[in-house]
C-alpha cells in the first residue's frame with residue numbers, strides 16, 4: 636500500500652448527496668486533501684492524500700454506512716479468481732476489489748437517542764444521525780464551538796460534545812433549558828470525559844440577537860433544527876389555526892436567521908433545517924427557503940463541476956432529508972457568513 640495516499644470507497648446513506656457534502660466538509664475542516672474518482676447514488680470513491688483512520692472517521696460521519704479500502708481494480712474475467720472480502724462493479728468491464736475497513740455503529744446512535752436522561756416526547760425527536768450530519772456540515776477549520784438556538788432536548792449539542800466541540804444552547808422554553816443542561820452533562824461524562832469543554836445553556840428567544848455570544852473567544856458555527864409548529868402525525872388539516880401556525884414558524888425562522896447570523900465570524904456557517912408541510916391535498920413551503928439574507932451566502936459544499944451519477948451537479952442550494960411519507964420534511968440549508 637502507498638503510505639502517502641489511500642483509495643477509499645464510502646458506502647452512502649439514503650441521501651447520497653447530503654452524505655457526500657458531509658464527507659467533504661469533514662475533510663476540509665481537517666485539512667485532508669482528496670480527489671474524487673467517482674460518485675453515484677451508492678458510493679463515493681476518493682483518493683485521499685494522507686493516511687487516515689477509517690475506524691475513527693466512521694464514528695464522526697452520520698451519513699456513511701461503511702468504508703472500503705480499494706486494493707485492486709481487475710478485468711471482470713480475472714476477478715473471480717482473486718479472494719477479496721469486498722468487490723463491486725463500478726465499471727462496465729472491471730471489478731473493484733478490497734476490504735471493508737469500517738462500519739457504522741448503529742448502537743452509538745441508539746445510545747444517544749434513548750439513554751440521555753431528558754427526553755421530551757411532545758417535541759418531534761431529531762434523529763442522532765441527522766444531528767451528526769448538521770454538526771459536520773457546519774464546521775470549518777476554525778470552528779471550536781457549536782451553537783443551537785432552538786436546542787429542544789439538546790440532540791445537536793450532544794453530537795457536538797461527542798466530537799470535542801464546546802457548545803452553546805438556547806431555547807425559549809425553561810423546561811427545554813433544564814433538560815438540555817442535564818443531557819449535555821451526561822454527554823460530556825459519557826463521550827468526552829477527558830476534554831475540557833465549555834457548556835453554556837441559556838434561555839433566549841431566537842428571534843433576537845444573543846448578545847452574550849458576541850465578543851467571545853468562541854469561533855461559533857450554528858447548527859439547528861428550528862421550531863416546527865407541532866409534532867404533526869397525519870396530513871395537516873388546512874384550517875385557519877394551522878395556516879397561522881405555519882406562518883408563525885416561517886416568521887420565527889426568518890427572524891432567527893437574520894439575528895443569529897450577526898454572531899458569526901466571516902466564513903463561519905449557519906446550518907438549518909427548514910420544514911415543508913404536507914396537507915391532505917398539497918404541500919406548503921415556507922418563504923424562508925427562497926429568501927435572500929444579507930451577509931449570508933447559500934453554499935452546497937460540493938466542488939465546482941462535481942459529477943454525480945454521470946451528470947454535472949452545480950446548482951444545489953439545499954439538501955432534502957426525508958423519511959418516506961413524512962408529514963413534515965426537512966430541507967437542509969448551509970449559509971456561509973460573508
Ligand SMILES: C[S@@+](CC[C@H](N)C(=O)[O-])C[C@H]1O[C@@H](n2cnc3c(N)ncnc32)[C@H](O)[C@@H]1O
Nearest residue numbers: 785786787788789790791806807808840841862
Ligand atoms: C424542533 S425543537 C428542536 C429540536 C432540538 N434541535 C433537539 O435537538 O432536540 C424546537 C424547539 O424550539 C423552541 N422554540 C420555539 N420558539 C422559539 C423561539 N422563538 N426561540 C427559541 N426557541 C424556540 C421550542 O421550545 C423547542 O424546544
